[in-house]
Amino acid sequence: MEILTELQNILADLLDIEAEEIQPDTYVIRDLEVESIDLLELAVLLNSKFKLKVDDNQAFLLEIRYQLHRQKRRNQLEVLQEVYPHIPLIRCEEIVADLQNGPVLKTKDIISYLEFMGR
Amino acid sequence: MRFVGKNLLILGGSSALGLELAIKAGERGLLPLVGYRDEESLEKISAKLYCQRYEAVWIDLEKEESWKDICEDYQIDYLVDFAHTDLESLITSSSEKSVSEYFQLNVASRTTLLKDVTKNMIKNRAGRLVYVSSTAASRSNKGQGFYSSAKLAIESIYRSLGIELISKGISSVSVRPGYLNRGRGEEFLKNNKIDESFITSPEDLAETILFLLSDAAHMINATEICMDGGMNAQK
Numbered sequence: 001m002e003i004l005t006e007l008q009n010i011l012a013d014l015l016d017i018e019a020e021e022i023q024p025d026t027y028v029i030r031d032l033e034v035e036s037i038d039l040l041e042l043a044v045l046l047n048s049k050f051k052l053k054v055d056d057n058q059a060f061l062l063e064i065r066y067q068l069h070r071q072k073r074r075n076q077l078e079v080l081q082e083v084y085p086h087i088p089l090i091r092c093e094e095i096v097a098d099l100q101n102g103p104v105l106k107t108k109d110i111i112s113y114l115e116f117m118g119r
Numbered sequence: 120m121r122f123v124g125k126n127l128l129i130l131g132g133s134s135a136l137g138l139e140l141a142i143k144a145g146e147r148g149l150l151p152l153v154g155y156r157d158e159e160s161l162e163k164i165s166a167k168l169y170c171q172r173y174e175a176v177w178i179d180l181e182k183e184e185s186w187k188d189i190c191e192d193y194q195i196d197y198l199v200d201f202a203h204t205d206l207e208s209l210i211t212s213s214s215e216k217s218v219s220e221y222f223q224l225n226v227a228s229r230t231t232l233l234k235d236v237t238k239n240m241i242k243n244r245a246g247r248l249v250y251v252s253s254t255a256a257s258r259s260n261k262g263q264g265f266y267s268s269a270k271l272a273i274e275s276i277y278r279s280l281g282i283e284l285i286s287k288g289i290s291s292v293s294v295r296p297g298y299l300n301r302g303r304g305e306e307f308l309k310n311n312k313i314d315e316s317f318i319t320s321p322e323d324l325a326e327t328i329l330f331l332l333s334d335a336a337h338m339i340n341a342t343e344i345c346m347d348g349g350m351n352a353q354k
Binding site for chain 1: 238241242283284286287
């Protein structure tokens with residue numbers, strides 16, 4: 001089954017919402033109102049489903065602002081590509097433009113992580 | 120007492136208290152996963168528990184791989200934490216290196232272990248954590264400053280876990296025994312006269328812990344319970 005479909009099923013079950021509400025460009029925190037405790041459980045479920053050791057910080061971009069602040073003298077795109085190698089450049093550009101609007105994590109970022117780790 | 124779960128992980132399992140709990144838990148149908156750190160601890164466990172069903176599991180707070188294996192091999196329903204090392208020293212004469220290592224081991228490493236154990240419990244959306252603290256957390260003797268502060272820090276971590284994870288079916292409680300007539304306490308009691316009504320035994324403590332693990336105690340969460348016969352309530 002495609003990763004998006006698996007992720008939709010997991011999130012729908014976890015959050016008690018319809019799977020159709022979860023699309024690649026859905027904001028996980030802004031739109032779905034996922035809390036940190038839900039992300040903890042999501043990591044456990046992804047571990048189990050995909051047989052991967054999910055790194056919460058990487059998969060959910062938990063420390064993105066800290067990473068950018070820590071290396072604030074460097075170009076933000078460079079920092080993101082280095083810290084999150086699973087995120088394509090075009091998405092890194094979107095993230096940089098979107099930072100001021102709130103939590104940036106989208107469903108497609110988790111999919112990118114799962115694909116990257118599953119290689 | 121009824122228990123919805125089965126597998127009980129005991130940290131510091133080779134201690135007198137841990138072994139007593141393992142015996143009583145086995146009698147109640149639980150499967151004790153008795154933690155040991157080295158050969159000597161394993162021998163103590165084998166000598167005491169040979170008559171019952173249990174599993175000895177290697178756990179060393181200094182070695183993360185030890186509990187990662189356990190979290191992969193077992194579904195943990197209950198955790199009882201007796202593990203603690205000693206650092207008896209006046210604050211003003213302590214060594215920075217010893218203090219740093221002491222808190223790294225007893226607080227930071229323990230937190231990493233608890234993260235992995237609670238993630239294991241989240242899979243089942245159920246779990247119970249009992250931390251065996253001490254009345255020294257609130258009232259300590261000279262030389263117990265680091266022991267006391269570590270116990271307080273760990274109590275706070277357990278309390279926070281109970282607050283953060285209750286929505287996922289995981290709860291926690293700390294119990295503060297007073298003077299114990301076994302283990303570290305035994306030597307102290309030989310040299311100090313303490314009113315008998317303030318002294319507890321591993322058997323009493325084990326029964327209290329089992330109650331706290333049982334289904335009946337599920338609403339006791341994110342708190343500390345004093346078990347000292349009322350000693351600290353007095354002026």
